[in-house]
Amino acid sequence: MRILVTNDDGYHAPGLAVLEEIARQFSDDIWVCAPSEEQSGAGHSLTLSQPVRLQKFAERRFAVTGTPTDSVMMALREVLDDPPDLILSGVNRGANLGDDITYSGTVSAAIEGALAGIRSIAMSQVYGPAANGLSDTFSAAREWGPKVIGPLLDAPFAERTLVNVNFPPRPASEVKGIRVVRQGFHDYSRGSIVEGRDPRGLRYFWFGLHAIEHTLDHGTDLEAIDEGSIAVTPLQLDLTHHATIDTLAQRFEG
Template identity: 40%
Template structure:
């Protein structure tokens, strides 16, 4: 099994090292990740300059671009064979609810999916995590399951793992995305040169976090697995907008 691994925290992040190690036990792993932290890069592609691909001392490859660039470059130009799976992570922090729209971790997996490769994004729900072994082991479990029982349809899964020992996990649950409140206000400050700058505020608290959501599953000690799709069409409004235009 050939597995392409990427992330948005950078090729040096402990989460990707743990993930690559766990997946190397079941297949041939190639790591292509950003040269620096690109959290929040979403699905952006670099089109205004060329990309460079380099190899680090640990064998990981890194790109001076976004997570999407990394997977796109690997699948369409670097690798001799299409990978059997793309696994992105392990992200340091949750990617639940609205987070998925901004997440570079999810974006890397999404790019694999768009290129025809079954893909999984894996995140550890913790702000101060230092042990990524549980999430990496969950990713390996899912890869093994896919290897033995491939899904009949293209697969893009968003996986969020509680920050618990593997043995303490209460199982898995297939969920829908919850929803957060609006983000906190931007933080205004002044530089030593007397320039006003702004930091994007923290994500809001969970608003829709009831039974069946990713937020609820993780709070119960369960691994949340959310199948994602790419079609953004609001089919319920097609008729309404059509009527609005012809009036």
């Protein structure tokens, strides 16, 4: 089985090494192609206004001067002679829960894989007070990652779907299990923008420095993580609100 490993934290991120370690429990045919620098929050963006460069570090190890989407596209079109059987993205340093997935470069790399018809899984290690003081902040992901991936290798994936996995911020021994849940939603009305000034006195703004409140609706990824479980969420790329089609179409009839 050929596995492509990527992320949005960058080629040198420790989470990428953890993910490669996990991947090697399933195959020796591992390829790494990741952004050369951190691309957190890049979403499903492409680099269109400047050239993208591909750097080879070693056999089957590449970095791309672009986004996670760029990295997957370059891997599939320029690096690999045959497509991979599986794309793993992560392990992200931080959560990709609820509607944060729309910003996530980690999830977007898996989206690009799904668009190419390849089984794709995004993986993120949530951080929080329970993880403070851990010698291995990726403890939960490192130990439980193979237990999550294994059952997904031969599970049926519908066309244009992927799986988003989040590990709770606690030691592996304290994880309460794996739960398949739906996507939750944050309360972005309480999000923050912090203003500052640079050494020249010019204003700048920094997004997302404070925690965003959310409602722990039953059966969501937010609830699962809050209760110490691993959240496994199947995602679809069809954003159409099908229930509205007929109602909206009536507005334009006659």
